Amino acid sequence: MTLQTHRPNNPQFNPKYNFKEDWRHYANTPGHAFQFQKGKFKGRIFVAANHSVGSPKDNFEEYQAHGFFTDDHGKSFQLSESIRFPGSNESIAAELSDNKMIMSIRNQRGDIRSRILAYSSDGGANWDTAYFEDSLPDPVCQASIISIGKRDGKMILAHSNASDPNQRNNLTIKISYDEGTTWTKSILVDRTDDPNKLPWTAYSDLLNINKNTLGIIYERANYSEIVFKTYIWEKE
Known part of the structure; x- marks a missing residue:
C-alpha cells in the first residue's frame, strides 16, 4: 500500500522507496475518510492526507495536501493530484452533488489565518480550484467537514474548527446550504475567556448520528481532555 499511496525517497530503508518526489512527513487526514454514496463514483473511498516535500525548509512551502482513493474496497489505491497551494497541510473531505x-x-x-477549500469534479483525482475561505478563520489547526443532507439539490455541509484566528479556542460548527460557497449558520461548541487556559479547543471530528443530529468529538483544556457532544440542526 505504501508504494501506491506514498512517494518516499529512502532507498536505504527500502530499495523500492526511490521516488523522485521525495515526500518526507506523511499523515492521513486526521479525522475520517468518506465513501461516495451516489453518482459515477459511488462506492469510492477517499482518504484525505498530507505530506511534506524535499529537504526540511522549516517554512510553510514544504507542505502539500493530497488524498488517495480506492474503487475496489481497498484491493488497490490511487493517488490524487497534490494541492499546489502554498502551505496546504492536514486535510479532510466530503461528498457534494453532481459527482463533486x-x-x-x-x-x-x-x-x-483562514482555511483553504479545494474542489474536485472527478472524484478527488484532480483539483479544479483552491482558495482561502475568509468565512472560516483558523489559527493553524486541524478541522472537520461532513455532508449532512440535501436542500434544493445541493449538499448541506457541516464544518468544525477552532475559529479564533489567533488561538486554539472558540470551537465552532458552521453550516453551508450551498456546498461551501457561503457559511450562514454558526453553532458555538466550546470556548474560554481565560487566557491562562489556552490552548482550549483544538482538533475535532464530526459525524452524523441521525438526519437532524450531529456528533462532535474534540480536544479541550490544553489537550488534557477528549469531549463528545451532540447538536440538533435544522435544514431551515
Whole structure:
C-alpha cells in the first residue's frame, strides 16, 4: 500500500522507496475518510492526507495536501493530484452533488489565518480550484467537514474548527446550504475567556448520528481532555 499511496525517497530503508518526489512527513487526514454514496463514483473511498516535500525548509512551502482513493474496497489505491497551494497541510473531505467533492485544508501560512477549500469534479483525482475561505478563520489547526443532507439539490455541509484566528479556542460548527460557497449558520461548541487556559479547543471530528443530529468529538483544556457532544440542526 505504501508504494501506491506514498512517494518516499529512502532507498536505504527500502530499495523500492526511490521516488523522485521525495515526500518526507506523511499523515492521513486526521479525522475520517468518506465513501461516495451516489453518482459515477459511488462506492469510492477517499482518504484525505498530507505530506511534506524535499529537504526540511522549516517554512510553510514544504507542505502539500493530497488524498488517495480506492474503487475496489481497498484491493488497490490511487493517488490524487497534490494541492499546489502554498502551505496546504492536514486535510479532510466530503461528498457534494453532481459527482463533486470538497476538501477543507489546514493553512500552514502564519500570515493568512483562514482555511483553504479545494474542489474536485472527478472524484478527488484532480483539483479544479483552491482558495482561502475568509468565512472560516483558523489559527493553524486541524478541522472537520461532513455532508449532512440535501436542500434544493445541493449538499448541506457541516464544518468544525477552532475559529479564533489567533488561538486554539472558540470551537465552532458552521453550516453551508450551498456546498461551501457561503457559511450562514454558526453553532458555538466550546470556548474560554481565560487566557491562562489556552490552548482550549483544538482538533475535532464530526459525524452524523441521525438526519437532524450531529456528533462532535474534540480536544479541550490544553489537550488534557477528549469531549463528545451532540447538536440538533435544522435544514431551515
